[in-house]
Amino acid sequence: MxxxxxxxxxxxxxxxxxxxxxxxxxxxxxxxxxxxxxxxxxxxxxxxxxxxxxxxxxxxxxxxxxxxxxxxxxxxxxxxxxxxxxxxHRAAPVGKVRISTSAGFGREQLAPALPGLLEKYPGLAVEVDFDDRVIDLIHDGYDLALRGGRIADSSLVSRPVCQFHLVLAASPAYLARFGVPRTPEELSEHRLLTRRFLGGRVLPWNFRAADGSITTLDTERAVMTLSSPETLAEAALAGAGIAEVGVHHVWKHLQTGQLKLLLLDRHHPGSFEMTLQYPHRALLAPRVRVTVEHLLATFARQDELHVPAEALRLFAA
CATH class of the missing domain: 1.10.10.10 (Winged helix-like DNA-binding domain superfamily/Winged helix DNA-binding domain)
Structure with a gap:
């Protein structure tokens, strides 16, 4: 043949x-x-x-x-x-780029990156869906997806954006009223704010024991369970309790002193990442290629996505 x-x-x-x-x-x-x-x-x-x-x-x-x-x-x-x-080779990239992202990352990190993309490539148009559900990138017709969590093996190309580190945060007003917990066991006496994923699973709080093993805190008695990590950060800011959230959600509030970090030596930060994914192709369409390059370069300059662990000690309660 x-x-x-x-x-x-x-x-x-x-x-x-x-x-x-x-x-x-x-x-x-x-x-x-x-x-x-x-x-x-x-x-x-x-x-x-x-x-x-x-x-x-x-x-x-x-x-x-x-x-x-x-x-x-x-x-x-x-x-x-x-x-x-x-x-x-004879024209600038043109056409529409469809992107799927979570509501929080889309609003705080992706949206500020888009005006620069469109200024640099005026022939582009961008369509973004802010949706926390898991989508089928190819079947649903997206060019790119920004996904956070533990990324499973996939036939998609995955470009790393950053590692997500979880922290325990509370407002100075809350800590002044209820005290600063010094051990994971003391958290049972506090008002806990936990996250529930769309599938119904509540994210556990993990801690490092003295022997190096990992222990899990029972958060069933949490006073507030939310599916939005951004809202968890806002609840902690309002003094509602102690929240476990990604550093990038609270970075600006740490810098202003509106939130403090707890149990940094014991709390396990998790192993989560944010990736930019697109279908595996031998050659990327120019409109997609320039978008990928621009977004990765912009995310690399966003300080809240790349906070070193040692810097967090400056914000401990």
């Missing part, structure tokens, strides 16, 4: 897989079902594996077929990106 036959066969395979039938794939390509069937049979023979199981009523992909479909889509994306790259 020569290269031109291979391309026709792969296109036939993708269209049939998307349509769920040979007839549907043939209509999409403007050829006969018999030609589509011949193309796929030739592809299977060249590869030496069966890609589809077909009967008179049903059609399904084999395990090898599913794997091949994934790689074939990446190849087509690379061809599209190559076209974009060729155009970029």
């Amino acid at each position: 020569d290269s031109s036959q291979r391309v026709r066969a792969i296109l036939s395979f993708i269209q049939v897989a998307d349509a769920g039938s040979f007839a549907g794939g043939a209509r999409a390509l403007g050829i006969t079902p018999a030609a589509v069937s011949k193309n796929i049979a030739g592809l299977e023979k060249a590869l030496g594996v069966r890609l589809m199981n077909r009967t008179t009523r049903t059609l399904s992909l084999t395990e090898e077929g599913s794997a091949f479909l994934h790689q074939a889509r990446i190849a087509l994306d690379a061809l599209d990106a190559a076209t974009d790259a060729a155009i970029a």
Whole structure:
């Protein structure tokens, strides 16, 4: 099978897989079902594996077929990106870039980075969804996503933005009223503000024991449980209690003295990260590439995302 036959066969395979039938794939390509069937049979023979199981009523992909479909889509994306790259040599990046991000990070970190992007590349337009739910980047049609937490292995490209360190914070007014806890055990006598994720899980508070092991504090008696870490920080600022939040949420309040940090030597900061993710492609569309480069450079200059652990001691209660 020569290269031109291979391309026709792969296109036939993708269209049939998307349509769920040979007839549907043939209509999409403007050829006969018999030609589509011949193309796929030739592809299977060249590869030496069966890609589809077909009967008179049903059609399904084999395990090898599913794997091949994934790689074939990446190849087509690379061809599209190559076209974009060729155009970029004669024109500035143009087009819309769709971004998904959480409400807090989007408002505090992403939004301030966008005016500079649009000033530098006036041919761009940006569409941002501020949504804390987990999205399917490809299926939902996004070019980029900013995701925080423990990032699972993925077929997406993940570019690190920063490490998130959790801290315990409270206002001076709260501490003056209820006292400063000096051990994790003393927290049971305090008003705790905890976070609940959208899936319903309450984030546990972890502490380092003297022997190096990790202990977990039961926060079931928390006086306030919120899904928004930004609102947790605001509640602590208002004197409602002690909150566990990311440093970046409270950095400006630490600098003004409106919040103080607790149990720095014992509290475990967690292992969370923020990443910028996009679909794996051999070549990125210029509009996406320049957006990625601009955002990573801007985030690298945002001090609240890169506070060294030793600097936090300046703000201990």
